Amino acid sequence: MADHVDNPLRRPLPDGIVPEVEVARTEDRWLTVVLSMLGVMMAIIVVSGALHALHPPSNVETIDATTLHLGGEFAESNLGTAAEPDGSVTVRMIAQQYSFVPDCARIPLDTPVKFRITSPDVIHGFLLPGTNVNTMVVPGYVAEVRTTFSRPGVYDMPCNEFCSSGHHGMWARVTAVPSEQFPHLSPVERTSCAKQ
Ligand code: CUA
Secondary structure, rough: HHHHOOOOOOOOEEEEHHOOHHHHHHHHHHHHHHHHHHHHHHHHHHHHHHHHHOOOOOOOOEEHHHHHOOOOOOHHHHHHEEEOOOOOEEEEEEEEEEEEOEEEEEEOOOOOOEEEEEOOOOOEEEEEOOOOOOEOOOOOOOOOEEEEEOEEEEEEOOOOOOOOHHHOOOEEEEEEEOOOOOHHOOHHHHOOOOOO
8 A cells, every 4th residue: 555655646636736756757757768769760770871881872072074075084985884903893974964874884793883973964863773872963073882783684773863854764774794794795795785
């Protein structure tokens, strides 16, 4: 019976007035609940971000959008898939109204792939569904994303930033081929998906 009397929740109160000490205790309890929910949600974001390698998609690297075609890294002859000395590959593309140049790239499976993309006109998007590749392509900046393809096949890449009237038709394609097959592809085959 003693705890029946001591429990402030059960103590009869005059006219529904809750004692201040009980209000404070209830608020403390809610604060604890809310703070632990916040902690759990932050932990989920941080852990899943780390496990799935989610990160701000681009590096801050600027480029003169008005002279892309005149030379340098994004001159026409440098576009497409290039093999690096360390065995990885780099894919350079230009996203422009309303196409990717080149609009297709072949890349080797199970190999680190770095995409470097820039735009000469407006903001475009670069998205590889089913992968963690998703970035905006902003004029004046080089968007860079890295990934590795473990499933062979064709990956369709829609432009995912509205870039005016032809946006819906702006698609590119990445074809992942077995890594032993890749070195035998000619430079043209690496940057074209046309059937040979
Ligand atoms: Cu380019 Cu939408």
